[in-house]
Amino acid sequence: SKTLGISGLWLMPINPSPSYHGYNVSNYYGIESDYGTLNDFENLVSVANDNDISIIIDLVINHSGSDNPYFQKSAAYVTGINRSAENEPYADWYTWHEGEVTPSENLKGTYRRYQSTNWYYLANFDSSMPDFNLDSEGVRSEITNIAYYWLDKGVRGFRLDATTWFYENDHQKNIQFLSWFNTMVKSHKSDAYIVGEAWLDSADYNKLPDYYASGVDSFFYFAGSQSTGAFATGIQNTNGEWLASTLESYYNQLFASNSTALNASFLSNHDQDRSSGYAAFYQML
Numbered sequence: 001s002k003t004l005g006i007s008g009l010w011l012m013p014i015n016p017s018p019s020y021h022g023y024n025v026s027n028y029y030g031i032e033s034d035y036g037t038l039n040d041f042e043n044l045v046s047v048a049n050d051n052d053i054s055i056i057i058d059l060v061i062n063h064s065g066s067d068n069p070y071f072q073k074s075a076a077y078v079t080g081i082n083r084s085a086e087n088e089p090y091a092d093w094y095t096w097h098e099g100e101v102t103p104s105e106n107l108k109g110t111y112r113r114y115q116s117t118n119w120y121y122l123a124n125f126d127s128s129m130p131d132f133n134l135d136s137e138g139v140r141s142e143i144t145n146i147a148y149y150w151l152d153k154g155v156r157g158f159r160l161d162a163t164t165w166f167y168e169n170d171h172q173k174n175i176q177f178l179s180w181f182n183t184m185v186k187s188h189k190s191d192a193y194i195v196g197e198a199w200l201d202s203a204d205y206n207k208l209p210d211y212y213a214s215g216v217d218s219f220f221y222f223a224g225s226q227s228t229g230a231f232a233t234g235i236q237n238t239n240g241e242w243l244a245s246t247l248e249s250y251y252n253q254l255f256a257s258n259s260t261a262l263n264a265s266f267l268s269n270h271d272q273d274r275s276s277g278y279a280a281f282y283q284m285l
Contacts (some may be wrong), residue, residue: 008054010145010195014041022058023161024065024129028146054156061143062162065127070142071130079117091138095122102216108168124165134177136167141180144171148188151285157193158185163211163219164198171207178214186215193217195262209253220261222249 002198013022031038048055065072070093077087078096093152097120101111111120122131132139148156168174178196185192195218198211210254211219234243254261 004053004268006157007052008056009048011055011057013058013060015060019065021126022109023060024063025060026065026067028064028142042153046216049154054193055154056149056157056195057155057161057163059147059150059158059226060161061132061134061146062165063123063125063131066123066128066130069149074118075114075121079114079119081117089138092133093139094130095133096120122231124168125162131165140180143183147181147185151185151189151192156191157189157195157217160196160216162199163196164200171210175211175214178211178216182215195219209257212223212254212257215258221263221265223250226246239271243258 009043013025013030014031014035015022016026016032017024018026029269031041031045035041070090073087073090073095074093076082095109097111098183099118099120100113101120108125109122109131113120114129123129124131125275134140140191150158159232162177163178164174166177173239182194185194194216198212198219199209200208208219208223214226232245234240251261251263252265
């Protein structure tokens with residue numbers, strides 16, 4: 001940190017995955033070969049810790065990859081391809097529906113057909129990303145094992161992907177799950193740091209402070225990001241007073257939910273256009 005001037009690193013998905021972005025995880029206990037080996041990762045954490053740099057990793061628990069053995073075993077049992085005793089425990093790890101989901105059934109989320117069977121599984125983002133059933137005791141037990149595994153490797157904490165989709169924008173259930181996750185992690189490592197991605201539509205953004213009631217340390221401040229966000233708007237309008245007032249109001253809401261809340265502000269992320277583009281534009285005005 002003396003030479004880099006930083007005290008932390010967030011590593012985006014490092015687990016094996018068939019995609020370039022890594023958000024459809026094949027193995028939650030491994031390292032993507034493009035990045036090296038588990039031994040390489042352990043060395044990185046060791047050197048980072050020696051230099052007072054904490055590492056958090058992206059933890060993708062809204063969904064797994066469709067090639068993950070968890071999903072393959074669940075699918076084999078549910079669809080009747082292989083109803084073995086080995087596959088049975090995984091049956092409820094995902095959300096399945098026999099027959100095509102029709103609008104009249106009013107089921108939340110997007111369902112995809114499994115191969116040529118008459119079974120459909122919940123996969124909101126892509127067919128290669130089946131959503132976990134986070135109410136399953138087996139899933140929660142495995143999430144606990146995964147979290148403890150990486151904490152024991154020296155990881156300081158986690159960035160949680162897609163937290164508003166854990167229960168398809170059911171904010172109350174999302175918060176309840178996050179509370180469970182926060183308690184579980186910090187019972188193992190009391191000073192762990194957790195930051196959540198809670199990307200809400202502008203109409204729902206006033207609900208984000210409620211997420212801090214879960215005890216999770218921080219959530220990304222999407223309302224501040226991009227060319228229409230609070231920071232760029234304040235600069236464009238040369239209105240520092242408005243920006244300060246906006247942030248003050250937001251912080252007061254956070255502290256009402258959690259007195260130790262941290263705001264993870266940013267200008268742009270991996271899902272957005274680079275901030276350098278609009279920042280350069282403003283500089284030219």
